[in-house]
Amino acid sequence: MTGAVRLEPVNERNLEPLLSVAAAEAEPGEVMPPxxxxxxxxxxxxxxxxxxxxxxxxxxxxxxxTQMYAILAGGEVVGMVRMTRCDEPGTVETGMWLGRSARGQGVGAAALRELLNEAAAAGMRTVVAETTSDNAEALKVLGKCGAKLHEDGGKVHAEICLDSTPPAL
Known part of the structure; x- marks a missing residue:
């Protein structure tokens, strides 16, 4: 499935498929603000x-x-990844969610790599993310994409420098 992962900006055409995946395969708190x-x-x-x-x-x-992207695997919408401009020039923050059926298959790392390409094309130099120390899958994806991880009190700050080449999968 990972070979066929691509990103598509979220728009009216893919919004309903994205909602369908969210409703069928995720909890509301995983995919949107309260x-x-x-x-x-x-x-x-x-x-x-x-x-x-x-x-x-x-x-x-x-x-x-913020730029949100539908994550497509095998041509089907399976989740969303986004980047949001930070106050620091050249820096965006990212977040992602995947439907349960797409988890654990390498889709997250492939989607993040695609997002890193989009961020670089937009002139960004750094991509950051925040997660928790118990979110093993997110930490694994971030690590595969070359993030430097810093833990502080159960929270993990990740930073990916786009000037360096991320490690191969």
Whole structure:
């Protein structure tokens, strides 16, 4: 599956498939900020998911300073990865989620590598991420992509310098 991983900017065409994967294969808290809505994938939460993603349609120069990408594996939407401009010039922060069926297959590392290419093409020099020390899969993906990891009190800060060549998978 990893050989066929590609990114596509989130737009109206792929937003519903992205929501379908999120609702079927992830918990709301894994894929979007908290909202006041009934538990689970209620109609209100689905609407909030759409609005959250639509707010970033303008990409890095837009008001959210965020470019979101649908992750496609074998031509199917399986998750989302994003980059958000940081206050430090040339730096973006990234985050990602995958549907359960795509986890543990190398899709995350392949998607992050694609995002690193997109960040470099956008003129970025550094990609950072935040996770927790118990998120083994995220730490594995970040490590495979050459991140320097710094742990502090259960939180892990990752930094990937785009001026260096990441290690091969």
């Amino acid at each position: 909202v006041e809505a009934p538990a689970g994938w209620s109609l209100a939460r689905r609407d909030a998911f759409r609005e959250f993603h639509r707010a970033s349609f303008a990409g890095l120069p837009g008001p959210t300073r």
